[in-house]
Amino acid sequence: xxxxxxxxxxxxxxxxxxxxxxxxxxxxxxxxxxxxxxxxxxxxxxxxxxxxxxxxxxxxxxxxxxxxxxxxxxxxxxxxxxxxxxxxxxxxxxxxxxxxxxxxxxxxxxxxxxxxxxxxxxxxxxxxxxxxxxxxxxxxxxxxxxxxxxxxxxxxxxxxxxxxxxxxxxxxxxxxxxxxxxxxxxxxxxxxxxxxxxxxxxxxxxxxxxxxxxxxxxxxxxxxxxxxxxxxx
Amino acid sequence: xxxxxxxxxxxxxxxxxxxxxxxxxxxxxxxxxxxxxxxxxxxxxxxxxxxxxxxxxxxxxxxxxxxxxxxxxxxxxxxxxxxxxxxxxxxxxxxxxxxxxxxxxxxxxxxxxxxxxxxxxxxxxxxxxxxxxxxxxxxxxxxxxxxxxxxxxxxxxxxxxxxxxxxxxxxxxxxxxxxxxxxxxxxxxxxxxxxxxxxxxxxxxxxxxxxxxxxxxxxxxxxxxxxxxxxxxxxxxxxxxxxxxxxxxxxxxxxxxxxxxxxxxxxxxxxxxxxxxxxxxxxxxxxxxxxxxxxxxxxxxxxxxxxxxxxxxxxxxxxxxxxxxxxxxxxxxxxxxxxxxxxxxxxxxxxxxxxxxxxxxxxxxxxxxxxxxxxxxxxxxxxxxxxxxxxxxxxxxxxxxxxxxxxxxxxxxx
Ligand SMILES: Nc1ncnc2c1ncn2[C@@H]1O[C@H](COP(=O)(O)OP(=O)(O)O)[C@@H](O)[C@H]1O
Ligand SMILES: [Mg+2]
Numbered sequence: 001x002x003x004x005x006x007x008x009x010x011x012x013x014x015x016x017x018x019x020x021x022x023x024x025x026x027x028x029x030x031x032x033x034x035x036x037x038x039x040x041x042x043x044x045x046x047x048x049x050x051x052x053x054x055x056x057x058x059x060x061x062x063x064x065x066x067x068x069x070x071x072x073x074x075x076x077x078x079x080x081x082x083x084x085x086x087x088x089x090x091x092x093x094x095x096x097x098x099x100x101x102x103x104x105x106x107x108x109x110x111x112x113x114x115x116x117x118x119x120x121x122x123x124x125x126x127x128x129x130x131x132x133x134x135x136x137x138x139x140x141x142x143x144x145x146x147x148x149x150x151x152x153x154x155x156x157x158x159x160x161x162x163x164x165x166x167x168x169x170x171x172x173x174x175x176x177x178x179x180x181x182x183x184x185x186x187x188x189x190x191x192x193x194x195x196x197x198x199x200x201x202x203x204x205x206x207x208x209x210x211x212x213x214x215x216x217x218x219x220x221x222x223x224x225x226x227x228x229x230x231x232x233x
Numbered sequence: 234x235x236x237x238x239x240x241x242x243x244x245x246x247x248x249x250x251x252x253x254x255x256x257x258x259x260x261x262x263x264x265x266x267x268x269x270x271x272x273x274x275x276x277x278x279x280x281x282x283x284x285x286x287x288x289x290x291x292x293x294x295x296x297x298x299x300x301x302x303x304x305x306x307x308x309x310x311x312x313x314x315x316x317x318x319x320x321x322x323x324x325x326x327x328x329x330x331x332x333x334x335x336x337x338x339x340x341x342x343x344x345x346x347x348x349x350x351x352x353x354x355x356x357x358x359x360x361x362x363x364x365x366x367x368x369x370x371x372x373x374x375x376x377x378x379x380x381x382x383x384x385x386x387x388x389x390x391x392x393x394x395x396x397x398x399x400x401x402x403x404x405x406x407x408x409x410x411x412x413x414x415x416x417x418x419x420x421x422x423x424x425x426x427x428x429x430x431x432x433x434x435x436x437x438x439x440x441x442x443x444x445x446x447x448x449x450x451x452x453x454x455x456x457x458x459x460x461x462x463x464x465x466x467x468x469x470x471x472x473x474x475x476x477x478x479x480x481x482x483x484x485x486x487x488x489x490x491x492x493x494x495x496x497x498x499x500x501x502x503x504x505x506x507x508x509x510x511x512x513x514x515x516x517x518x519x520x521x522x523x524x525x526x527x528x529x530x531x532x533x534x535x536x537x538x539x540x541x542x543x544x545x546x547x548x549x550x551x552x553x554x555x556x557x558x559x560x561x562x563x564x565x566x567x568x569x570x571x572x573x574x575x576x577x578x579x580x581x582x583x584x585x586x587x588x589x590x591x592x593x594x595x596x597x598x599x600x601x602x603x604x605x606x607x608x609x610x611x612x613x614x615x616x617x618x619x620x621x622x623x624x625x626x627x628x629x630x631x632x633x634x635x636x637x638x639x640x641x642x643x644x645x646x647x
Binding site for chain 1: 241246549550552553556557641644
C-alpha cells in the first residue's frame with residue numbers, strides 16, 4: 001500500500017537548516033496497523049505529514065496504492081487526500097460551529113456528494129463509532145473521547161485507503177485512550193490500513209507493528225503481539 | 234456561484250456567526266444608506282430648481298433700464314434712461330431672425346381692482362400677446378391678449394388664477410366687468426403660471442391700453458423676449474448670450490451710454506443662470522457621489538478587515554477543510570461568496586432603509602428648492618452594482634489569504 005524510499009526532509013530556519021528526516025525506507029502492506037514511535041522531535045509528525053501529502057519531501061520516492069506521489073500541486077494534493085486518506089489529530093480538529101453529523105459529512109461535501117446521501121453516510125459512520133445519538137450535538141457538548149470518535153468517523157467517511165493518526169490518544173486519559181484504540185483496532189480488523197504516531201509504549205503495543213524513529217532514522221522495525229484494547233477497558 | 238450546496242454551507246456559517254455577520258454588514262449598510270439619502274436629496278434639489286426655472290420660459294431675455302453711472306460723450310452720469318416704443322420696434326426688426334416671442338411691458342404695482350364688493354391690489358401689466366409664452370402662462374378659461382387688443386387699445390384684462398379666486402370665488406370670471414383703478418375692463422381670460430401664487434397675482438392688459446390709461450405716452454418699463462430654442466443646451470446659451478449682448482449694445486448706442494456702464498441697461502437671460510445652477514447641481518451631485526463612494530469604500534475596508542480577522546480566526550478550520558480535500562478554489566469561493574453575500578444583504582438593507590426614509594420624509598418637505606427627494610431606478614441599480622463589486626473587492630484579499638493557508642501550519646498543535 002505504501003512504499004517510501006530514501007526519504008529526506010529538512011526545514012530551513014533562517015540561515016540554519018534542520019535535517020529532520022535523514023533517509024527513511026519503509027513499506028506498509030494493505031491491512032497493516034503500524035505505530036510510529038520516537039521521542040519528541042524525532043520527526044514522527046513530519047513523516048506522517050509527508051505520507052498525508054500535507055508536506056513534501058526534499059528527496060526520495062513515495063508510492064501510495066501504486067500511485068507515485070510527486071510534484072503535486074495543491075489542487076491534486078487536495079483531491080488525493082480526499083480520495084486516499086483519512087486524518088485523525090491529537091486535538092481532534094473538529095469544526096466547532098458544526099454538529100457531529102455535519103463534521104462527519106465534511107469530506108463527503110468535498111467529494112461533491114449530495115446532501116441527502118451525505119447525511120445517510122455520515123450517520124452510518126457515527127453509528128459505527130457509537131455516537132448516532134449525538135449526531136446533532138456540537139463538539140463543545142461532547143467529551144474528549146467522543147470528539148475523537150467523531151473525528152474517526154469523519155476520517156472514515158470518505159472510505160480512504162489509509163488512516164493516518166497523529167497522537168490520537170495524546171489528549172485523552174488512559175481509559176478513554178484504550179476505548180479509542182479499541183475502535184481503531186476494530187476498524188483495522190475490517191481491513192483498513194492504519195498508521196498511528198505515538199510516544200506511548202502501551203498504545204504502540206496495541207498495534208501490530210512498531211517502527212522506531214530516532215534523529216530522523218528508523219532504528220528499529222518489529223512486529224508486535226497485539227494487545228487487545230478491549231481487555232483493558 | 235449557483236451551487237446549492239455551497240449556499241447551504243454559507244448560510245450555515247453565517248447563521249452560526251450572527252453577531253459577527255451583523256457587525257460586518259453594519260458598515261456597508263450605513264454607507265449605502267448615506268449614499269441613497271444624499272442622492273435622493275440631490276435629485277430633490279434638482280427637481281426643485283428645475284421648477285423654479287419653469288415659472289418663466291427658459292430662454293427668456295429681459296431688458297431693464299436705470300440711471301447712468303458713467304460720463305460719456307460729454308453727458309453727465311445720473312441720467313435716467315427711459316425705454317420707448319421705438320426701442321422695442323427697433324430691437325424687433327434687428328433681431329427678427331433670433332427672436333421667437335416678444336413683449337413690451339408697462340406695469341404699475343398695487344393697482345386697486347374691484348369686482349362688485351370684492352377688491353384687492355394687484356400688479357397690472359401692460360403687455361403684448363407674446364407675454365403668455367415668455368411667462369410660461371397657460372389659460373384655464375377664456376383667451377389671452379391678441380394683436381387686435383393692442384392695435385385697438387381695447388380694455389380687456391387677463392387675470393391670474395389667484396386674482397380670480399379672490400375676486401370671483403367660484404363665480405365665472407370671463408365676460409364680467411372689473412374696475413382697474415376705477416376704469417372698467419372686461420375679463421377676457423384667466424391664467425395659471427408654474428411660478429405659483431406670486432405669479433398669479435397679476436393682471437395683464439394690452440400695452441397700448443396701459444400706456445393710455447396710466448398716461449405713459451410711448452414709455453415702456455421694460456421689454457422681454459424669448460429666443461428660438463435649440464436642442465443643444467450650450468448652443469441655446471450661446472444664442473441667448475449673443476442676442477442679449479446685441480440688445481444691450483443697441484440700447485447703449487441709441488442713448489449714448491458708456492459701453493462699460495453696467496447699471497444703465499441691464500439685460501438678463503435665464504439660460505445663463507440656468508446654466509450656472511445646473512452646473513452647480515452637477516457639481517453637487519458629483520460631490521454627493523464622492524462622499525457616498527468614500528463611505529462605501531470605508532465600509533468595504535471594514536468588511537475586508539473583518540473578513541481578514543475571520544480568516545485568521547478560521548485558519549484552523551480552513552486547514553482542516555484543506556486536509557479533508559477542499560480545493561483552494563473552493564476556499565476562495567467560500568470566502569468571496571460569503572463576503573459578497575454579506576455586503577449585498579447589508580447593502581440592500583441600507584438601500585431599502587434609505588428609500589423608505591426618503592419616501593417617509595418626502596411629503597413633509599415643503600420647500601421651493603427641494604421637491605420630493607427620491608432615488609430613481611438607475612441610481613438604485615448603480616448602487617446595487619457597486620455593492621456587488623464592493624463585496625467582491627472586500628473579499629478578495631481575505632480570500633487570497635485563506636487560499637494560501639498551509640494545512641500543516643494551520644493544524645500544528647501547540
Ligand atoms: N515547519 C517547520 N519548520 C521548522 N522546523 C520544524 C517544522 N516542523 C517541524 N520542525 C522541527 O522538526 C523536528 C521534527 O518535528 P516533528 O516531526 O513534529 O517531531 P515529532 O512529531 O516526532 O515530535 C522538530 O525539531 C521540529 O521543531
Ligand atoms: Mg508530533
